[in-house]
Amino acid sequence: MIDNIQIGDFTFATLLDGVFPCGPELIQAAASTEGEQLFLGAGLPPIGPSPEPINAFVLKRGNRLWLIDAGCGRQLGPDFGKTHAALEALGYKAEDVEAIVLTHLHEDHIGGLLTDDGAAAFPNARIIVVSEELAFWTDPTSPAKNPDEAQAKFDVVQSALKPYEGKIESVPADSAIEPGVRFVALFGHSPGHCGVLIEGGGQKLLMWGDIAHSTLLQLAYPHWSIVFDFDEGMAATTRRKLLAQLAKEDTLIAGSHVRGIGRIRSKEDGYVLQLIEPGIA
Template sequence: MSETLPSIQAATFAIGDFRLFALSDGEVSLDPVIFAHPEAVIEAKAQAARAGSETLQTAVNAYLLKSRERTILIDAGDNRGFGTETGQLIAAMKQVGIGPEDIDIVLLTHMHVDHVGHLADAAGSAVFRNAQLLVPDREWSFWWDDGTMSRAPAARLSAFKTARNATQPYKSCLHRFSDNEKLFSGVTAVSLPGHSPGHTGYLIDSNGDSVFIFGDVVHGTNFQFLHPEWGVAFDQDPELAASTRKRAFEMAAS
């Protein structure tokens, strides 16, 4: 029996000299109890119930940024690492006329499973074989530090293995960048730690237009904008993540 996946989605925006494509890799189901604050759990359960479900359906997205000089992929989806209804990123890229071989740069917001899923194939080879991988230095240092991995609880070891396996084939074309570094004309990294040690957003700014891509700053759109202090179990440093959320919202509103 053939399997039916959710329809592939892509949205396109003009940002000055850039074209930005928001690409869907699919959705994952989240248990409302992942929200660390009791009131957040109540809100999440209510949101799920309104959709006729006991779980929250959360989109897994990546972004394609095209300029005259280069084609950049921001994050690499889940590819069924975290959920069974993901894995559509490559098809979504092809829908807008871009294949894996056309990617010049892959930028990561962080190295969690649902952001590195399509980097390597089943044989451990680079999917984006012509691309350079750009990763926040603090993020790379955390996931590739053997001492940190050895001290991690057993439940976290798979996250380290996934991050390493996904990025291993890009070690020869890796660039690690500093907090808030200007990466290219019109593309600046914005340090947003807390969800992970080196979690980073990207400010795209061109000819008076701008967009702020802030990764996993938000998981519950219906209530975290009103209550940035409400975090999720995935936040490695909950207090720092809350502070970062407030700062990210202020930046996005300015």
């Protein structure tokens, strides 16, 4: 399995922030015979959970350095927040990050924007986020209009973005970020949830954000939702449409909660991720 790759002039590298247990309490449809079969088939207990990653990503071209998402920082406890160490281990410095492209504003993607004492962890970076997502989480009337979303989630967004005030760029979904890099609207998991498509040298790689939180469960059964979905129906429709499209394409995928990089292929009624291995990318 490989998790770093060259797409044209771009270097794309995975930064593992932490690993979370994904079981039927998060994907409730997995409390079923079908779920048991998948867990057992993966060598796990019949009720799981499956260990799933939280990833951020480096995108580099020449001497320009971007991040896609920032990991969760300490939001989820001491076992998380390893994005910074992973970045340094690859030889990069937080000060050199020019921009951070955010797929959406959930805590496991933005907590890492802050140091432990609440300052900007990437002092020279600007934030690039889709307008629909930014508007939802920063509109003061949103919490009252969306009582299902905990106030704490709005508070996390506010504190994560605060040190970047004046350096936040919001762009429409599906718009270009840089030549060869664009947002792809994949709404549903959050109001403005997007993937990031990287194109170069005749290759495409889609970092699909939170299209799946468990490839084990949600590629076999794409209609299975996770409790974190803002709009479960829309998230499932988005996932099914995207998987059907990717199954016919050569596009590589990476994900915030996906191990490795690969291609989506059809299998029975669902899909599988065919990971690329060293030497056959």
